[in-house]
Amino acid sequence: MKIKIKNLTKSYDEEVVLKDISLEIKDAKVVGIIGESGCGKSTLLRQLSGIEMADSGYICVNGSEIDESTVHSYQSRIGVVFQKHSLFPHLSIRDNILLILNKVRGMDKSDADILTDRLLNDFHLIEIANKIPSKVSGGQAQRASIVRAIATDPELLFLDEPTAALDPLLTGEVLDTILDLKNKGSQFVFVTHEMDFLRKTADHFIFMHEGHIIETGGIDILDNPKTAMLANFVKR
Amino acid sequence: MSWDLITSSANQRNKQKKLKLIELSDKTQKISAYAAIFLMFAAILLNATDNLNYPLILEQSGKLVSALLTTLAISLMTLLFSVVGGFLFYLAMKSKNVFIRTFFSSLGEIVMGTPLLVMIFLIVYVFGIFFNINSKFMLGILSLTCYMIPYVANAYESSSAVIDEDQYTVMNLYNFSTYKRYRYVILPQMIRPLIPAMLNNLSSIIKGSALLKIVSISEISYVITVISNKNYASIEGYLIMWVMYLMITIPLSVLASGLGKRYAK
Numbered sequence: 001m002k003i004k005i006k007n008l009t010k011s012y013d014e015e016v017v018l019k020d021i022s023l024e025i026k027d028a029k030v031v032g033i034i035g036e037s038g039c040g041k042s043t044l045l046r047q048l049s050g051i052e053m054a055d056s057g058y059i060c061v062n063g064s065e066i067d068e069s070t071v072h073s074y075q076s077r078i079g080v081v082f083q084k085h086s087l088f089p090h091l092s093i094r095d096n097i098l099l100i101l102n103k104v105r106g107m108d109k110s111d112a113d114i115l116t117d118r119l120l121n122d123f124h125l126i127e128i129a130n131k132i133p134s135k136v137s138g139g140q141a142q143r144a145s146i147v148r149a150i151a152t153d154p155e156l157l158f159l160d161e162p163t164a165a166l167d168p169l170l171t172g173e174v175l176d177t178i179l180d181l182k183n184k185g186s187q188f189v190f191v192t193h194e195m196d197f198l199r200k201t202a203d204h205f206i207f208m209h210e211g212h213i214i215e216t217g218g219i220d221i222l223d224n225p226k227t228a229m230l231a232n233f234v235k236r
Numbered sequence: 237m238s239w240d241l242i243t244s245s246a247n248q249r250n251k252q253k254k255l256k257l258i259e260l261s262d263k264t265q266k267i268s269a270y271a272a273i274f275l276m277f278a279a280i281l282l283n284a285t286d287n288l289n290y291p292l293i294l295e296q297s298g299k300l301v302s303a304l305l306t307t308l309a310i311s312l313m314t315l316l317f318s319v320v321g322g323f324l325f326y327l328a329m330k331s332k333n334v335f336i337r338t339f340f341s342s343l344g345e346i347v348m349g350t351p352l353l354v355m356i357f358l359i360v361y362v363f364g365i366f367f368n369i370n371s372k373f374m375l376g377i378l379s380l381t382c383y384m385i386p387y388v389a390n391a392y393e394s395s396s397a398v399i400d401e402d403q404y405t406v407m408n409l410y411n412f413s414t415y416k417r418y419r420y421v422i423l424p425q426m427i428r429p430l431i432p433a434m435l436n437n438l439s440s441i442i443k444g445s446a447l448l449k450i451v452s453i454s455e456i457s458y459v460i461t462v463i464s465n466k467n468y469a470s471i472e473g474y475l476i477m478w479v480m481y482l483m484i485t486i487p488l489s490v491l492a493s494g495l496g497k498r499y500a501k
Contacts, residue, residue, distance in 0.1 A: 051405060072411050080409055086402040090425050099420055104410050 001028055001062055001156055001187045003048065008057030010043055017043045018054070019211040025204055030182055031189045032202035036233065039208040041191045042083075042160050048189060049080050049158040062155065076105075079149030079157045083164045085141035087133040093144045094120065094129040097151050105152060119147045123177060139170030143177045150186065157181070157188035164193070195234070207233065281479070285471050292467040293460065293476050303459035304480060310373070310455060311442045314380040318441075319434065321381060322388025326396075329389060344386035352444050355383045360451045376448045376455075380441055387440070391433035395426040435492035439485045446481070456480050 003025040010018040017040045025031060033041045046052040047059060050071040059066045064074045087096045094116055101112035120126040125144055133141045142162055149157060159178065163171040175197050181188065182201050192198055198205070205222060207215045207230045215221045215230050225231040282288070294300070328340035347355070359379035360372065369375055399422055407417050449458035457477060464473025 049409075051409060075409055075411065082402060082405070084402055086406050088403060088406075088421055088425075090421075100410055103416060103420055104412055 001031065001189075002026055002060075003028075003031070003062075003189075004058070004060040005048075006058040008044075008047060008059060009055045010040075010047060010052070011055055017211050018047070021057070021211075021213055023206065023213055023216060025216075028204035029187050030202045031204045031206065032198040033189065033191045033206045033208065034193075034195070034198065034233070035208035035214075040211045041208055044206075044208065045158055045160050045189060045191050049078060050075050051080065076152075077155050079152060079154035081142070081146050081149050081157070081159045081162045083161045085133060085138070085145040085165075087141055087145055087148065089133055092130045092132055093125060093136065093141075096133075096144065097148050100148060101151055115151065119151055123147050123180070137170060138166045139173040142166060142170075142174045146174070146177055146181070150181065155187070157186055159188055159190045159192070161191050161193070281475055284475055288472055289467075289469055290472050290476065292469045293463050293472050296459075296463050299459050299463065300456075300476075300480070303454055303456045304484075306453070307442060307445050307455040308484070310377055310380065310445050310448070310453070311438060313377050314384060314441045314445075315434065315438050317377065317381040318384040318388045318437070321385045323392060325385050325389040326392035329393070344389060347383060347386045350383070352380075352383050352447050353450065355379050356447055356451060372451055372453050376445070376451065376453045380444055380448075383444065384437060384441060388434070388437055391430060391437065392426065395429040395433065396422065398425050398429055432492040432496035435488050435495070439488045439492070442484050442488075443481060446477070 003023065005021055005023040008018055008021040009016065021044070033044060035041050043052070047054050047066075048061060050066050053068060053071070061074070064070060064077075066074055087093070088099070091099060097116045097119065098112050101107045101115060102109050107115070117126065117129075120129050123143055123146070125140065125147060128136045128140055128144075133144070136144070142165075146159075146162065162178070163174050166174060171194070175194060178188075178190070179197075179201060190198065190202065199219065199222065202219075204218060205216065206213055207221065209229050214227050215225065221230065222234050225234060325340060325344065328336050329344065331337045331340075350358075356376070356379040359382060360375045363378070364370070364375045369378075403421060407421060412421070445455050446457035448455050449461055452458060460473045460477045460480075464470050
């Protein structure tokens with residue numbers, strides 16, 4: 001993936017969360033955004049996925065500049081997984097995926113059925129396919145939301161702390177699913193506090209602190225941090 | 237069996253006995269409360285005044301049944317129209333267009349601040365005459381519908397609170413059209429909390445329909461007033477009217493409360 005950001009600023013009310021950020025990633029498969037809570041990681045991911053529009057600045061992902069006029073076509077090529085599973089609570093796991101494929105994206109019903117069942121099988125969710133989200137575990141629901149995000153075959157996936165709302169016992173199964181995605185060749189941008197996991201999966205890291213990008217680069221920035229802030233963060 | 241086990245099972249039995257006693261006591265109290273209400277109600281009906289003569293009214297049972305059916309027809313049609321109109325009104329109140337949103341929100345405030353009696357007069361004698369509509373029945377339904385629409389829109393608004401922000405984010409992300417948002421995500425989730433609210437609205441419509449007598453629509457209130465005036469039996473007439481409205485509204489209220497409890501689970 002290629003990401004280019006120039007002078008990006010984002011505020012909520014009076015609080016500036018992203019402060020004149022610039023960044024260029026020329027070629028990466030998995031990008032990990034790390035930093036303390038409240039440093040602006042999720043906000044950056046929301047700008048990169050077009051969920052929110054920046055106050056000022058320029059974002060270009062894989063050659064697509066993201067602004068009000070291009071965001072819908074850009075979002076049709078990406079997938080997003082949120083902290084909470086965000087499945088529609090009144091629909092079964094299967095129908096959550098079918099709704100997107102068949103009713104929203106207009107895929108033929110029988111093709112959508114076949115694809116949904118194949119994905120649910122691949123990710124070991126077929127047994128809970130007919131259950132509504134509240135009747136499955138948090139880990140299963142989050143895995144189902146990952147399946148929903150990849151069902152549309154996105155060129156890029158954004159994962160916003162997908163294990164943050166899970167207890168440690170359920171975290172593992174979601175991380176395994178994400179590792180599975182990587183092994184299948186998916187490209188994604190990943191916000192997480194799971195440093196050990198990120199070291200294994202990401203090939204590019206962005207370290208943020210108080211709305212600024214402090215360091216960015218390959219795994220070597222974690223092994224040989226240039227700043228005391230990243231060194232302290234990595235030690236934890 | 238050890239002494240501890242025997243004591244523990246005896247304790248459990250005691251607890252169960254206590255719970256059963258509490259349950260029985262609650263049931264007894266409930267039945268007593270219903271009986272007290274019934275006796276109070278009967279006392280009022282039988283002792284409201286000297287020489288009560290209910291047969292004077294009840295002899296006209298054919299007219300009473302017809303009036304009851306008219307009230308039900310008006311109320312159900314009003315509910316149907318206000319469910320549709322209320323939804324459109326709710327959409328207008330949520331519109332991104334500031335003019336539309338402000339216009340309909342203000343209109344809602346005005347209607348909700350208007351007494352039903354005034355609304356009926358406005359619709360029948362201003363709107364009806366202006367548009368040359370002569371059917372009192374239709375104008376009656378129209379006045380009740382206009383009156384109910386903002387309340388129904390508010391019921392939609394409260395029901396929509398069940399849909400959290402994340403679901404809207406997902407719908408935005410996948411670029412759901414407005415139709416698909418409502419058809420597949422919002423309305424299916426709104427229906428559950430909406431049903432009890434709609435039953436309560438129906439109950440309000442039925443009670444409100446009594447005011448249609450001022451424009452001579454042959455619903456319960458009008459028919460009973462006519463019969464009781466002819467027979468000089470106003471008190472009997474009002475008491476029978478009371479019973480007839482309760483016969484419709486109490487089952488609705490019980491149903492709304494039951495559905496509310498069921499859907500709250």
